[in-house]
Amino acid sequence: MINNTTSFLLVRLAIGASMFGHGLVRLPKLDKFSAWMVGSFKDSMLPSALVTPFSYTLPVAEFLIGLLLIIGLFTRQTLVAGGIVMILLILGATLIENWEALVSQLLHAAIFALLLSSISYNSYAVDNLLKK
Numbered sequence: 001m002i003n004n005t006t007s008f009l010l011v012r013l014a015i016g017a018s019m020f021g022h023g024l025v026r027l028p029k030l031d032k033f034s035a036w037m038v039g040s041f042k043d044s045m046l047p048s049a050l051v052t053p054f055s056y057t058l059p060v061a062e063f064l065i066g067l068l069l070i071i072g073l074f075t076r077q078t079l080v081a082g083g084i085v086m087i088l089l090i091l092g093a094t095l096i097e098n099w100e101a102l103v104s105q106l107l108h109a110a111i112f113a114l115l116l117s118s119i120s121y122n123s124y125a126v127d128n129l130l131k132k
Helices: 002-040 048-071 075-095 099-117 126-131
Strands: none
Touching: 002 048, 002 075, 002 099, 048 075, 075 099
């Protein structure tokens, strides 16, 4: 049991750090990131009216999902949110034929699913302190 809870913690912290880091580096340059993303989708079927708000929301979502996973707060809901973000990113990557990004996005999605299916091992988390 201790190995399962420790393994869950390590993977939760790893995916949390990945998401947190993605958001953290993008937040200070949000306008530049948004312009890059909108430019990446200029030839896709998605209108910039959809891409622009997503490009501003994504770094905030990444940062919050990462932070919540690192501290273990609202873990179940955060894992679902992370999975949804990955689904949206996967769809976007396919629409612009960015096949290289898919590997990382699919790996992230698989880790979110794995953690969600093993949520009973989430022993080292703020969630458990709030239950008491």
